Amino acid sequence: MATFNTCTIEDTCARCGFFGDIDYDLYLGDTRPMASVSLNDPYPGMEQETGKFRSPSRDVYAECPHCKKDWFAIAEVHNGRLVRIDVDRHTAPYIPEQTVTAHVTCRECGPNLGSVVLFGNIPMRRCNCGKCDHFWEEPLARPR
Ligand SMILES: [Zn+2]
Numbered sequence: 001m002a003t004f005n006t007c008t009i010e011d012t013c014a015r016c017g018f019f020g021d022i023d024y025d026l027y028l029g030d031t032r033p034m035a036s037v038s039l040n041d042p043y044p045g046m047e048q049e050t051g052k053f054r055s056p057s058r059d060v061y062a063e064c065p066h067c068k069k070d071w072f073a074i075a076e077v078h079n080g081r082l083v084r085i086d087v088d089r090h091t092a093p094y095i096p097e098q099t100v101t102a103h104v105t106c107r108e109c110g111p112n113l114g115s116v117v118l119f120g121n122i123p124m125r126r127c128n129c130g131k132c133d134h135f136w137e138e139p140l141a142r143p144r
């Protein structure tokens with residue numbers, strides 16, 4: 001079974017806007033202690049690290065206690081301390097908001113109808129080509 005550390009912070013759900021205690025699961029550094037880390041605490045196994053740790057390794061994950069939907073996040077570590085956690089708006093979560101049939105441009109076989117999973121406030125979509133069954137994720141094109 002995968003081990004992870006946790007950090008609980010008062011935060012806004014990336015999916016529904018609920019504000020309250022959010023538990024982030026952190027698959028970073030040394031996860032064997034299954035530690036409960038607070039912001040500004042030293043982070044296990046990352047004593048020398050400074051940087052932002054994010055997808056595609058999908059290292060930081062949360063589920064909302066209110067809407068039960070999920071999102072990925074980016075952890076920022078400074079001199080070995082966990083200093084902040086931000087929503088990753090460039091990685092599709094697991095739990096869909098809705099699934100629609102739409103025109104997609106399949107990377108394998110070109111324009112087709114496909115099944116498209118949307119994630120509400122996270123501007124990504126997960127596409128499944130209706131012709132060749134290829135799956136991929138892409139940013140949601142937004143009108144500006
Ligand atoms: Zn929520």
Ligand SMILES: [Zn+2]
Nearest residue numbers: 106109129132
């Ligand atoms: Zn295809």
